[in-house]
Amino acid sequence: MNSNREQERTGFQEGSGYGEKYDLQTDFVMVYGIGPSMPERIRQWAERGYRVHLMTGVSWGGYQDYLNGQFDGREHWDEAQTYQSGETVIHGTSQDVPYMVPTIAYANYLTRKIRPAVDAGVDAIHLEEPEFWVEAGYSEAFKREWQNYYNEPWQDPDGSADAQYRASKLKAYLYTRCLDHLCSALKEYSLVQYGRPLRFYVPTHSLINYTQWRIISPESRLLDIPAINGYIAQIWTGTSRTANVYEGVRAERTFETAFLEYGIMQELVRGTERRMWFLHDPIEDDPKHTWSDYRSNYIKTLAASLLHPGVARYEVSPWPRRVFEGEYPAEDGNGKEGIPADYATVLLTVMHTLSNMDQPDVEIMGNSAKVGVLLADSAMFQRKSPGAQTAGFMMKYDGTNEVELSDEAAIKLLQFSSFYGLTLPLVKHGLAVRPVQLDNIRRFPGYLDDYSVLLLSYEFMKPEYPDIHHALAQWVRAGGALVYVGDDSDPYHEVREWWNQGKRHYRTPREHLFESMGLDPRMPEGMARAGQGAVVYLAVHPEQLAESKEGADQLRSAVRQAMDSLNDPQLHWDASNYFMIRRGPYVVAAVLKESVHSGPLKLSGRYVDLLHPELAVRSEFDVHPEEQAFLYDLDYRPSGRCEIIAASSRIEGFAEEQDHVRFTAFGPGGVRAAMRIRCTAEPAGVKLRVLNQESDIPYVWDARSNTLLVRYSHHAEGVQIRILK
Incomplete structure (x- = not known):
């Protein structure tokens, strides 16, 4: 298992300070928001060993001091995005958080507000969601920008197709200019003040989703900004379940939509040295769904992302506090309930497996036509x-x-x-x-x-x-x-x-x-x-x-x-109802409904089911329509040594001695964990130590696969495990 945090393969964003119940033990954390508590939150996460980044909204946020005139003595409400009716475009439900027209003054304000994060030593800054709504374009600030950009008086975007097209091009330009200004100014500040390089990333929805939801954003124009180092593909259930039409039927098609969304986002880094993290969300912004709904759709987006092998970094969760401490409608309709224990275990297993997806051996199974x-x-x-x-x-x-x-x-x-x-x-x-x-x-x-x-x-x-x-x-x-x-x-x-x-x-x-x-x-x-x-x-x-x-x-x-x-014998398309890929020992499959047939994809071999809370070993595996699989192939190049196949923990200090194997497992306090380990022979026992108290713990040995399953609960200070030979 990968334990090198320098590679920043996995991360999450969180607006709260450190909390042991949602300490996911990824490589980095994005501290969210630039308010007064920002330096303290940065310090708390850094003390826990994380690489610390900052994330803040670039098109909206708690920027009332700018809007109301405390920042520079002038009110800036004329820079709020505005509908034709004169109503302000609001983010969420708070009437004092509008979407902004990114003027030069606004870019200067954000530059000043973000500097304390640079002073606090963050490694990188994420400026998320540069968004300008299609229906906006009526504020005084936008009219001024039109005059400056087109050298002509503002035109009502609703007046003609030409005016709408020109308004949208201007909106994309304005956020491109804003990001270029912010990133360049703060990179220079970091080098001048501290001699320290600073990286900038843009978390953004896909071009597909922004077009579908009728939002303007720079998208590929981000490639023209040299100071940007990469992106986060903000794709999750909330974007991918947006209904579409196939063969005349309007329905949610979360897997198929996510597959296309991740695909277009991969284009922002293909052929470049820039980084891309694919985002997954174990729930979604809409709090009205049940845990079974969240789980089903999470797995759809997970599988869709893994079918794109050009990316091997992941934001494993936005807002883990709302995942591990939040409550959502109960399955029986009575009240609310917290995260089911088995879903929490599966989530952690997946999150830590994702750090190992940069595999040199990739094989597309099935149709491979480009x-x-x-x-x-x-x-x-x-x-x-x-x-x-x-x-x-x-x-x-x-x-x-x-x-x-x-x-x-x-x-x-x-x-x-x-x-x-x-x-x-x-x-x-x-x-x-x-x-x-x-x-x-x-x-x-x-x-x-x-x-x-x-x-x-x-x-x-x-x-x-x-x-x-x-x-x-x-x-x-x-x-x-x-x-x-x-x-x-x-x-x-x-x-x-x-x-x-x-x-x-x-x-x-x-x-x-x-x-x-x-x-x-x-x-x-x-x-x-x-x-x-x-x-x-x-x-x-x-x-x-x-x-x-x-x-x-x-x-x-x-x-x-x-x-x-083209008369190319390699170019063929055999209609099928599934996608499948091998990335090293990992096999990912998804079977479609509304396809050429409704039969399952049948797999045989020796697999560990990474979506099972006890990491079940399977020799026969059927994936049915609307189902996905994430498996570890035990027959893929076994090392012949004791090795961890999968774990719902971050593993540190793995060492094999003459009479035992030892390591330390880290994860959110109190969350149940599972681990499957391959050994050369059945162990003599398994010892667990927490806070200097060691005890025997039960395990399950599987002779067919020479693996054992160990279950334990995480502790904030780590769980030391010894497997006796």
């Missing part, structure tokens, strides 16, 4: 139909209040079927389609080289630069296959952009793309060759592909046609 669907930041820029009354819809969501959707148009907009129509028909038949950041094509040479087939539509997003098409055309001519889906009906095709300005007079960016590939922009549906590659053209709106089985089949047929056009 197929991507292109997604651009501009998808966030066209999430409102001018004149449509969608105010109040998904604008105040933070997971703590009920959002009622009664308007059919609002429900349809939220479903984001243009994107899911291009992805769910493939995912549901076992093709691991990966979202690919369109904007990165111009950032990284060879960015598309890993892909054989790409899907693209400009009916819900636009290319921000024409050279994207030159790179796409080159990729196709070199042997790639592009599936383009679109009927040119999107009103945002008419916004003032490069394809219809100056000497360019294209009705849509698709026409320029087709011309770049040497194709007639007026070509009919079907397939055309372009160099060594091909283009398959479906002249339908991608939303239609989500609305029926016929639409889904139409897309699947087009993708198969694109694959066949």
Whole structure:
């Protein structure tokens, strides 16, 4: 088990000071908030051996001294994001915590407020959730920023598609500028004052979720800020259970949505030296669900994240205090209850296993065809139909209040079927389609080289630069296959952009793309060759592909046609109802419902079930639709020595002596732990020492696997364990 905290493989965020009941024993902790108690909370966690980071909201927070004029003598309420009605956009339920327009003055304020964290010695700072709501754009501060950015008077974003698109581009720019200012200024301060490098990370929702929830954020623009060192992919049940439509059925599809969300977030670090942590949440922001609901959805997001082997760092929990000390509705509907003991054990087992996921040996089992669907930041820029009354819809969501959707148009907009129509028909038949950041094509040479087939539509997003098409055309001519889906009906095709300005007079960016590939922009549906590659053209709106089985089949047929056009024997797609991957000794599997059949995935061998509270050893394992598995393969390169297979504890000081093996286990005080250990022979006994008092503890020996199970309770000062030979 990995015990090196310097690698910062796992961490959590917490707004409270140290507490032994939620001391998860990860590598680092993100102390949340920049209030007066911040230095003391940093000190407490540092004293417990953690690498300490700071996290604070960059678009909202307890910044009343700035808003009310105590900071610089001027009130700044004109910088609060504002709806067309004049109402302030509020975060959560407190009326004095608005979402902010990130002005230069606001960036200077945050710089001053965060300096004490640098003075207190934090290793890194996380500026979370740079968010500007689609419905906002009416504050005086935003109007001033419009004037400065566009050199023209402000326009009502609701007045036209062009005004909405331009407002959204400005919103993304403003938070890019704010983050660049903050990170650069504080990095310089740290070096000048202390000679100490400081790292900056941005915890952010996925481009998929922000587009679906109608929020503007920098997303891939973060790659253009040199002072940013990486990100946290804020993906969890609350984002991934947002309903979408597949074959005409609207439903929560947590696993499939999470799989796509983690996929697009991986694109922020692919080909760079920046870090990415994938977040999981054992519960979610909405406190109205039961523990069984939280557990089921947590495992879905966990499995979805592990299917992306390019990332091996994790935020194992936001707010562990609310997980291990909180109470939620009881299963029988009577009152509330705390976390079930077996779920607490499983959570800790998973959290500590996650520190060991950086495995050099990775094998995709099943379909391994490299197929991507292109997604651009501009998808966030066209999430409102001018004149449509969608105010109040998904604008105040933070997971703590009920959002009622009664308007059919609002429900349809939220479903984001243009994107899911291009992805769910493939995912549901076992093709691991990966979202690919369109904007990165111009950032990284060879960015598309890993892909054989790409899907693209400009009916819900636009290319921000024409050279994207030159790179796409080159990729196709070199042997790639592009599936383009679109009927040119999107009103945002008419916004003032490069394809219809100056000497360019294209009705849509698709026409320029087709011309770049040497194709007639007026070509009919079907397939055309372009160099060594091909283009398959479906002249339908991608939303239609989500609305029926016929639409889904139409897309699947087009993708198969694109694959066949390349005459590559390695490029095949056998429809299946599962995903599976091996990462070293770890096997992750997920079986889908609404797929080609409803049978289970059958596994045989010798596995330790990492999602079982007693780490059960299994020789036959069935994974049924809507189920996921996280297993340790006991037959994968056994070392021949005594070794810990899995533990719901942080293990320190592991040593093997002539007559015993010893180590110390750390975890949240009082939480029940489990450990499975492989030995060369059944031990003579197991000793446990807590506070200098040693005792024998029972264990269960499994002769088939040469492993023993040990159960114990954590203690704040650690539990010393000796296994006698």
